[in-house]
Amino acid sequence: MATTEVAARNEKDLPVTFSSKAFAAQSATSGLGPQTIRRRTPQENDVQIEILFCGICHSDLHQVRNEWNDVMPTVYPCVPGHEIVGRVTKVGPGVKKFKPGDLAAVGCLVDSDRTCPECQAGLEQFCPNMILTYNFPDKQLGGVTYGGYSDNIVVDERFVLRVPSNLDLAGAAPLLCAGITTYSPMRRWGVTKGKKVGIVGLGGLGHMGVKFAHALGAQTVVFTTSPGKKEDALRLGADEVVVSRNADEMQKHAGSFDFILDAVAADHDINAYINLLRRDGNITLVGAPEKPLPVNVFGLLFRRRSFSGSLIGGLPETQEMLDFCGKHNITADVEVIPIQKVNEAYERLVKADVKYRFSIDMASLK
Numbered sequence: 001m002a003t004t005e006v007a008a009r010n011e012k013d014l015p016v017t018f019s020s021k022a023f024a025a026q027s028a029t030s031g032l033g034p035q036t037i038r039r040r041t042p043q044e045n046d047v048q049i050e051i052l053f054c055g056i057c058h059s060d061l062h063q064v065r066n067e068w069n070d071v072m073p074t075v076y077p078c079v080p081g082h083e084i085v086g087r088v089t090k091v092g093p094g095v096k097k098f099k100p101g102d103l104a105a106v107g108c109l110v111d112s113d114r115t116c117p118e119c120q121a122g123l124e125q126f127c128p129n130m131i132l133t134y135n136f137p138d139k140q141l142g143g144v145t146y147g148g149y150s151d152n153i154v155v156d157e158r159f160v161l162r163v164p165s166n167l168d169l170a171g172a173a174p175l176l177c178a179g180i181t182t183y184s185p186m187r188r189w190g191v192t193k194g195k196k197v198g199i200v201g202l203g204g205l206g207h208m209g210v211k212f213a214h215a216l217g218a219q220t221v222v223f224t225t226s227p228g229k230k231e232d233a234l235r236l237g238a239d240e241v242v243v244s245r246n247a248d249e250m251q252k253h254a255g256s257f258d259f260i261l262d263a264v265a266a267d268h269d270i271n272a273y274i275n276l277l278r279r280d281g282n283i284t285l286v287g288a289p290e291k292p293l294p295v296n297v298f299g300l301l302f303r304r305r306s307f308s309g310s311l312i313g314g315l316p317e318t319q320e321m322l323d324f325c326g327k328h329n330i331t332a333d334v335e336v337i338p339i340q341k342v343n344e345a346y347e348r349l350v351k352a353d354v355k356y357r358f359s360i361d362m363a364s365l366k
């Protein structure tokens with residue numbers, strides 16, 4: 001009896017939907033292919049966005065291949081993508097910040113409870129009831145949320161960001177995850193002129209980290225496993241580049257860093273970086289490798305070093321980051337691809353062969 005009642009209520013309450021084109025994975029090994037999905041028509045406070053570009057984050061790959069099974073198991077079909085820029089096509093009657101024709105962006109978050117202390121502090125990424133852009137419960141339609149490898153998305157305006165008009169849109173898309181994920185810990189740990197900052201891993205996140213550390217005035221050192229990326233690292237704003245597989249080169253920097261941002265997507269020796277910190281120096285991990293990393297406690301005890309993590313950023317700080325990028329004309333260095341090349345792009349990500357973010361031109365989905 002209860003089931004029928006719930007079903008009846010759900011049907012009545014279910015918003016009208018429309019169909020959207022998307023690319024989805026059907027299993028951890030299927031790769032991605034075309035899929036039709038349903039989006040809700042804009043409700044009172046919703047913004048409907050025609051997606052123009054969507055960046056490819058290594059998290060998309062982890063999720064599609066179910067590499068985070070222990071923490072966030074993947075529900076299939078999975079439509080990834082959380083670096084979204086586009087143009088507003090429709091708004092609900094209660095929307096105040098956006099009108100059709102405006103540029104708009106969506107990052108990793110599409111909802112939260114809005115009332116808990118984290119939400120009140122503008123740190124929605126730590127809300128116990130946050131809803132991520134894909135693979136999280138879809139409260140309106142049931143099932144899970146579908147991300148930005150799609151031609152449209154509908155999001156409550158509180159979770160929609162403004163894009164500075166001077167920024168190239170293909171390069172602006174990755175700011176919504178790679179940008180905020182590197183900007184936020186740098187602000188948190190006081191990266192500024194006079195500080196020595198290390199960036200580990202020159203991928204999508206890492207190259208944004210270099211741009212921000214440089215723009216914030218810090219002495220910036222890049223650690224890479226790819227000697228071929230040296231020239232690029234300098235061009236992106238690094239003062240120095242260290243090939244991390246070279247122990248002598250690493251040793252030269254022992255005990256000298258105020259802050260290190262580790263953006264590596266795979267297994268690596270974290271202790272080698274802890275040893276590079278000065279007294280009270282901090283290393284923050286944003287990379288999310290599949291397996292746990294062993295930490296040598298003595299490296300932390302000596303010199304009172306600290307080891308921490310950081311997760312994307314809240315809505316106010318994401319807007320601050322976008323405005324900072326507008327002011328300093330910062331965007332990601334992107335290789336624009338049609339969506340039909342997404343599986344090839346994933347293979348290249350695994351080989352650290354990306355300069356420095358893939359950005360999908362969503363016109364290719366039409």
Ligand SMILES: NC(=O)c1ccc[n+]([C@@H]2O[C@H](COP(=O)([O-])OP(=O)(O)OC[C@H]3O[C@@H](n4cnc5c(N)ncnc54)[C@H](OP(=O)(O)O)[C@@H]3O)[C@@H](O)[C@H]2O)c1
Pocket residue numbers: 056057058059060062177178181200201202203204205206223224225226229263264265266267268285286287288289310311312349350352353354356
């Ligand atoms: N915390 C958060 O909120 C958050 C947000 C977004 C992404 N992430 C995570 O951050 C990580 C990086 O994401 P991304 O999109 O920047 O990935 P990416 O573009 O693939 O870059 C990762 C970089 O790590 C380095 N690397 C790869 N394999 C390595 C290995 N075996 N040993 C040492 N270095 C290696 C490579 O740089 P070099 O060639 O320079 O060595 C590579 O370019 C992923 O795990 C992702 O899930 C976390």
Ligand SMILES: [Zn+2]
Pocket residue numbers: 057058059060082177178
């Ligand atoms: Zn991401």
Ligand SMILES: [Zn+2]
Pocket residue numbers: 112113114115116117118119120124127128129130
């Ligand atoms: Zn909350």
